[in-house]
Amino acid sequence: MKENNFIYESNLVIEGETKWIAPSNIALVKYWGKKSIQLPKNPSISFTLSNCVTETSVIYTPKKRKKEFVDYDFFFEGKTIEEFDKKIQLFFKRIYQYVPWIKNYSFIINSNNSFPHSSGIASSASSMASLSLCLMDIERILFPEMELDYFNNKASFLSRLGSGSASRSIKGPICIWGSSLSFKNSNDYYATEFGENIHNVFKSYKDTILIIDDKKKKVSSSKGHDLMKNNPFSKQRINQSNNNIDLLISILKSGDLDSFIKIVELEALTLHALMMTSNPSYILINPETLSVINKIIDYRESTKTPICFTLDAGPNIHLLYPESFSSEVLDFINSELINYCKEGKFILDKVGRGAKKI
Template identity: 35%
Template sequence: MTEILRASASACSNIAFIKYWGKQDFDLNVPLNDSLSMNLSAAVTTTTVEWDSSLSQDEIYLDGERILDGRGVRVSRFLDRIREQWYRMSARVASVNSFPAGTGVASSASGFAALATAAIGAFHEGLPDEVEMTRWARRGSGSACRSIQAGFVEWTAGSEDQSSFSRQFCPQDHWDLCDLIVLVSRKSKAISSSDGHRLAIAHPFMEARQEVLPARILALKGALANRDFRTFGELVEHEALEVQAIMMSGRPAALYMQPETLRVIHGLRRWRNEDGLPVYFTLDAGPNVHVLCEGREADQVLERLQQLVPGVEILVNRPGPAATLHQNHLL
């Protein structure tokens, strides 16, 4: 008799203010350093998992198309970890993103947070506690552990599997902070984040980076807790440029920024310096620009961005919710 166990979940992507770049353990995605992030309300992955005893192998679908390349292999390897502790059935997995994958919006973060939640939730035995769920998500993709809890999240690097986990730093309603993601490109990046982590380990700048990060993280946590936007923005912008410098000077070089990326960066710095508009930016491993402002400035910043790069899609994000189970099944 065929047995089918099904659940669906949604999870937000997140933007790291202190970056996760470089790993201690590549199998379990244990990072070199702590990081701090915000969930993105408009960058969401929804995933349905069906454990089906009649299947001979996993079936993976993304945005309606069956995936037969390395992305599907990565999902199946993660499901293998779950099968080791629960039931040894193959699964049918369907996912949809509200944003383009592989362009500097952390699709693997929302993807594996939603996948972990749906895959374990499908057993209807209750989810592990939130901290344990962050470990499960991390085993699929490091940054996914920051997408389990709502709002602003701190990932403690630790040194091995059990000591590497995330906790909420501030709740979703702590600060009306906006991240306007300017999607200057929808093309997948030439060097994946996974490859970038490996390149970072050998970079001569990484040792010095690890030495200064604890003080930077402490200062950023203080600015975030106190809603001190100027200090927050200066720290986040410096952090983004430092990590981009490591990316660009690696071998091979990871040149994620494009001409439109720099156009947006120069534009918002001009608005800040000449017009006094409080706006900052950060970047991930991709060309798209995360423009940061407080909620009261969001409409003005959005209007200026639309004039600066007409026709370019902009995702307007506030602090996003936790990963959640629901009944809106894709299968």
């Protein structure tokens, strides 16, 4: 795959509005560390979520402010937020060579989340994916011969330049990003939908996000990725992730829940171990996180209920379980875990099919 395959240029100027919803995702095998700008050191695989989404609308008109590099106004939930605006500005700089036609436009971008920001859900993934899909929707009008696979692949490609994990938020229910010998169509530039005979149990898997802490992270994911450059376990981590991808691909076909649980929890703990062994080291989980993890393990062992946990780069817990166990798991959450959640908050989600136009 060559990057220049994704370059279209047009001097045609149109106007209109487009709106897309894109979901967040939760990685089962984690991406941690970069080779270069937004290219992963190791492959990752994720569940696409369903209810935790970002809705983004883009109004596009002929360019008004000629001096601007890319002329846009960005609003998150009706407000201008400097931190977010800087991310959008960097995103436009990175994608400019692949969508050079944007120089002819002014954009008004409105973005809203269905979930609280800083709730431990990858909001950058859903937000960058939904914005990229809006831009691709405009490009599809400029180039009507565009094929659907190209549209989705380039949307993932552009999303990656805003947030690596965003590349996995275009399609569903399961996506792979990063080159892996275990999956022939995988590559570092965009995510690929894993559609090879997924076992039925994983097509409706549940993810309940336990909000342990809703404060902003002390160390950003970008900083964490940078610290992997000198992590003494970096090479072993690349080997481990490739092995786990290989195992997980087989598990997703067979429905072996015991093996699924082992790999998913190992990946979550490895992610945070890598943070602790960075220089400088840092810890993003807290005592409540560990208490909940122990509760989950004890409950699983005593009841034989196939639940497991995973973590993003933060203290909040994604509780994963088959749909058929929803009732008993919700009882467990309400009786044993809710007191560890910030203000009793948790979010019910499930595996989804990917982004959609609205």
